[in-house]
Amino acid sequence: MNKKIISFSGKGGVGKSTLSTLFLKYLLNNFQELEILVIDADPDSNIADLLGVEISFEDTIGGVTTSFKHQMQEGSLSPGVPKNQVLEAEVFDSVIEMDRFDLMVMGRSEGEGCYCYINSLLKNIIDSITKSYAITILDMPAGLEHFARKTDKNVDELFIVTDPSKMGFHTMHRIIELTDELTLDFEKIWVVGNGFSDGLKHLLEEEISKINSKAVYLLGVIPFDEEISDYNFLGKSILDLPESNNAYKVFSSMLSKIIE
């Protein structure tokens, strides 16, 4: 498998984090010893819950940058070492090592003032971290701002998740338009319908047929799944879903066609 960064985007609540996690589950089940980094890039959400991990503020990139800023203000950073190296070491330290994958949680920085300088350092650091993994899975925040900031610049493949709703479709179209306007260069854009009955699939097919961007493909639709709801209510990790789970099976069979 080539080195890849794969990002999950879409309207709020359509299942980006759930599908990111099912994607991870698929990789873990089908590839041995693949170096995987999962990045929770949504400041408000917590993929950690879906993965069954507890994260403290200090473990998040927000926590790291907050303490880095304090050290800069207090002048307690050692003068001999370049700032970007100090921050890089701290970011590396904050990567959480799970059994078979690593996890980086962006979270958000605290306190007043501008983080512009730190954020620009951070961008390069994250670019360099992702290079040490075969696959990076990015669970993006809802909405479109991160595209405008070109946070997805280096992403190879983009998944757009939509539910069967007008707003879900609208967001999908806006994302595709933005990737054109901003000349973000994805190898492939995969649209996945989530929470779709088979009877609704044609709605998404019709929407996709209106799009004339050549990199956009409909990967398929995933049904609403009661077991996923149960796991959510019980606070159980989506990674622990049985392989017989219907949504997982449907998604796996789609993924097996596009991932070698």
Ligand SMILES: Nc1ncnc2c1ncn2[C@@H]1O[C@H](COP(=O)(O)OP(=O)(O)OP(=O)(O)O)[C@@H](O)[C@H]1O
């Ligand atoms: N196929 C499915 N069947 C049943 N429930 C689902 C399915 N996909 C997602 N859900 C449920 O929908 C809710 C939203 O899912 P999720 O958190 O993955 O969406 P999201 O797009 O990441 O949301 P946000 O924009 O808030 O980050 C969760 O309660 C999740 O358990």
Ligand SMILES: [Mg+2]
């Ligand atoms: Mg989410």
